[in-house]
Amino acid sequence: MSAEYGLLINGKLVKGAATLDVINPATEEVLVAAPRADEAQLNEAVKAAKAAFPSWSATPIVERAACVNALADALSEQQPDFARLLTQEQGKPLPDAMGELFGAIAMLRYYATLDLPLKVLKEDDTQKIVQQHSPLGVVAAITPWNFPMILLMLKVAPALMAGCTVVAKPAPTTPLTTLKFGEICARVLPPGVVNVIVDQNDLGGALTGHPDVAKVAFTGSTATGKKVMASVASTLKRLTLELGGNDAAIVLDDVDPKEVAPKLFAGATMNSGQVCLAIKRLYVHESQYDAICDELGKLAREAIVDDGLKQGTQMGPIQNKAQFEKVKGFIEDAKAHGKIVAGGEIADRKGYFIPPTIVRDIPDDARLVREEQFGPVLPVLRYSNVDDAIARANDTDYGLGGTVWATDLDRAFEVAKRIESGTVWINKHLDLPPDIPFTGSKQSGMGAEMGEEGLLEFTQAKVINMAKAPIAA
Numbered sequence: 287m288s289a290e291y292g293l294l295i296n297g298k299l300v301k302g303a304a305t306l307d308v309i310n311p312a313t314e315e316v317l318v319a320a321p322r323a324d325e326a327q328l329n330e331a332v333k334a335a336k337a338a339f340p341s342w343s344a345t346p347i348v349e350r351a352a353c354v355n356a357l358a359d360a361l362s363e364q365q366p367d368f369a370r371l372l373t374q375e376q377g378k379p380l381p382d383a384m385g386e387l388f389g390a391i392a393m394l395r396y397y398a399t400l401d402l403p404l405k406v407l408k409e410d411d412t413q414k415i416v417q418q419h420s421p422l423g424v425v426a427a428i429t430p431w432n433f434p435m436i437l438l439m440l441k442v443a444p445a446l447m448a449g450c451t452v453v454a455k456p457a458p459t460t461p462l463t464t465l466k467f468g469e470i471c472a473r474v475l476p477p478g479v480v481n482v483i484v485d486q487n488d489l490g491g492a493l494t495g496h497p498d499v500a501k502v503a504f505t506g507s508t509a510t511g512k513k514v515m516a517s518v519a520s521t522l523k524r525l526t527l528e529l530g531g532n533d534a535a536i537v538l539d540d541v542d543p544k545e546v547a548p549k550l551f552a553g554a555t556m557n558s559g560q561v562c563l564a565i566k567r568l569y570v571h572e573s574q575y576d577a578i579c580d581e582l583g584k585l586a587r588e589a590i591v592d593d594g595l596k597q598g599t600q601m602g603p604i605q606n607k608a609q610f611e612k613v614k615g616f617i618e619d620a621k622a623h624g625k626i627v628a629g630g631e632i633a634d635r636k637g638y639f640i641p642p643t644i645v646r647d648i649p650d651d652a653r654l655v656r657e658e659q660f661g662p663v664l665p666v667l668r669y670s671n672v673d674d675a676i677a678r679a680n681d682t683d684y685g686l687g688g689t690v691w692a693t694d695l696d697r698a699f700e701v702a703k704r705i706e707s708g709t710v711w712i713n714k715h716l717d718l719p720p721d722i723p724f725t726g727s728k729q730s731g732m733g734a735e736m737g738e739e740g741l742l743e744f745t746q747a748k749v750i751n752m753a754k755a756p757i758a759a
């Protein structure tokens with residue numbers, strides 16, 4: 287690949303102070319030497335965002351919406367190019383990359399329809415009390431490597447609509463689609479409104495701790511989220527954290543194993559399991575346990591794991607070497623403590639490929655059950671009583687999502703009510719409409735993305751309380 291990428295600082299695409307090799311995880315070859323910023327360039331980006339803020343925040347919201355729609359138009363025009371690049375840097379199959387781009391465009395278009403009207407809270411003959419939502423200022427938008435495009439738009443779209451300006455920082459292993467989006471921003475937006483810098487996991491602290499950053503919108507691991515929270519404490523910046531998960535799926539005893547198994551399998555292995563909301567622990571009633579393990583094993587053996595650019599690929603590689611090694615560690619641990627139904631053997635080939643791996647008869651205290659595997663390795667756990675299944679599902683510091691699978695919807699609803707998480711799906715998974723808020727509970731995060739709540743996160747709610755009578759002379 288010969289494309290040249292630039293950091294976006296104050297409307298200009300510029301060379302980095304250094305470069306960073308971006309690896310294609312399907313081939314382990316260097317795709318591109320991407321520009322990498324130093325702290326001086328980070329400071330320039332924040333300065334540009336700060337300078338752009340007064341005029342961008344004063345721009346009428348309909349004009350800001352037109353700009354956000356123009357970003358969506360440009361992304362649509364180049365969707366196949368973006369999708370190909372996304373597959374090359376991230377690893378996911380090309381149709382899934384196209385799907386991620388559809389989601390990213392939908393997010394921009396949805397936010398472009400929203401407004402932030404003044405709200406009259408109370409009015410009578412003597413007074414009028416109004417609430418105004420003012421933009422916070424410069425936003426640091428920090429994203430991980432599993433969904434670089436959609437997670438970026440969850441932040442950029444509402445930030446721009448609120449009137450904020452942005453410094454975006456992608457993960458070092460997947461910076462290219464964000465840099466390419468920066469090229470669109472350079473054409474569509476006034477200078478400084480969106481800036482893009484790339485680091486090698488070394489500038490996050492300087493960005494989140496920067497005194498001129500008013501808000502941090504962060505998606506990533508719980509461990510890094512805690513560092514971000516500590517770094518914003520001294521200035522009490524506003525903060526949204528979308529962090530890790532260890533989502534449980536509870537399968538009730540009235541399902542048809544053949545019907546439910548493909549859905550469970552997809553929920554655990556989509557994006558090679560590198561989904562914050564993936565099914566990471568599966569609790570199955572003892573009456574269905576063997577049948578569901580067998581069905582999942584069959585699906586795992588049939589799955590096509592290959593380069594995401596090849597037609598027919600169902601699962602691409604793990605995104606980066608560090609995560610690949612981590613997932614291999616989970617498999618070794620599962621072999622020691624559980625029984626492998628399918629998968630578990632890593633082929634001797636180039637690329638960070640892990641076959642879908644189904645593990646049964648594994649204890650609740652195994653690493654694969656306690657920790658977030660973030661890979662296509664699924665522990666299947668047996669239960670005999672649904673109260674016990676719910677208690678075990680909730681016995682975690684995480685609380686992102688969860689699913690319940692059942693024929694009796696009323697029973698499923700009662701179970702869903704008792705799961706401690708920000709989202710629970712019943713008989714479906716990963717349905718995330720842009721207008722529905724998404725939040726994490728416990729150590730899976732705080733604050734909301736998506737929906738109107740996701741827009742309000744970039745604003746300060748201010749009350750203007752006015753006496754109707756003029757001041758007496």
Ligand code: NAD
Pocket residue numbers: 428429430431432433437455456457458486487488489490491494505506507508509510511513514527528529530531561562563658660686726730731
């Ligand atoms: P990570 O926490 O390692 O990195 C995320 C981002 O933070 C990257 O851009 C990284 O460069 C940056 N970063 C690193 N150190 C930083 C610091 N000290 N201060 C500020 N930023 C810093 O996460 P990852 O490994 O890239 O992503 C995987 C994790 O993300 C998983 O735990 C997954 O569950 C989670 N995730 C959560 C959601 C959600 O919406 N809840 C969505 C996707 C992924």
